Amino acid sequence: MVPGLSSLFSRELGFRRDLHRADVVGMGCNAGLNGMSPLVQWARNHPGRSALLVCCEVNSAIYLVDETARTGIVNSLFGDGAAAAVITGHRGDGTVLAGPRVVDFESFCIPEQWAAMRFDWEAGPGKWSFFLDRDIPYVIGFNIREPVETLLKRNGLDLSSVAHWVLHTGGGVVIDSVKLSLGLDEHDVRHTRSVLRDYGNISSGSFLVSLQRLLAEGRTSAGDLGVMVTMGPGAQIETALLEFG
Structure with missing residues (x-):
């Protein structure tokens, strides 16, 4: 989209001109x-000001109708959804902020798997279709x-230090693979x-919905x-590492 959603939000919601x-x-x-990582850094550099993260996905736009297993998997797995989070930098005056504190981030790239999740152009229907390699859940689990x-060690922690897990809803096999690799149980x-x-799977917003459900439980x-x-x-x-308050 050009202009992007942020421009449309600004127009419709009357955000400040600065x-x-x-x-992303x-x-x-x-x-x-x-998107959250640079927002957290911005908030740390601007105490007391607020940043808004919006994840908006219209995955049904990639649905095709044919007889292939590829289409069946994609159409049955992905859904539409949106989620948002407000991130505020601490003012340093003793004010207690609501919600968990984002402590740190860690990324890991597997460039040899660049084609495992991708869009392919389908000339017949004139649409992009999404491809998922059947082995990618196990690649994710292995890595x-x-x-x-690395994230935990840098902060003087290990797996046993983690009380709550918020995982992306990549699919049943992905969840099982990650669960096995990290030694998690079904409650996690x-x-x-x-x-x-x-x-x-509502793509980028999935983890925020899971986090919302965790907070709604009131068990942190x-x-x-x-x-x-x-x-x-x-x-x-x-x-990302969180500390709950």
Whole structure:
């Protein structure tokens, strides 16, 4: 889209004219955490000011109607959705902010898998169709520990320190693969499963909906640590460390 959604939001919602805009496109299911990272840095550099992260996905635009397994998988897995989060930098005056604190980020790229999740042009229907390599869930599972452990080690932590997990709803096999690799139980992925069941894979916004469900439970305690994980085209894995207040 040109202009991007941020420009349309500004027009429709009457944002300030000194608005900073950054539209993150082409990163698929990774885009939420990819967009959150620079927003968190901006908020840290501008105490007391607010940033808005909006993840908007219209995945039904890529649906095709044919008899291929590829189409069946894509049409049954992906759904439409939007999610948003407000990020505020601490003013340093003792004010307690609502919501968890974003502590740190870690990324991990698997460039040899660049074609595992991609768009292909279909001349017949005149549309782009999405391709998912059947082995990509296992590739993600095999590689997921490295960025997670790097993130935790840098902050003096290990896997046992994490009380809450917020995973991208990549699909049932992806969830199982990540769960096995990280040694998680079904309780750890309950919100990831429920979002997938209720809405499908809504791409970049999936992890925010899972986080919303975790917060709505009211079972997080002050000082609890959480890890958010997304994965998407590139192939790329994104992680973030949270501290709950």
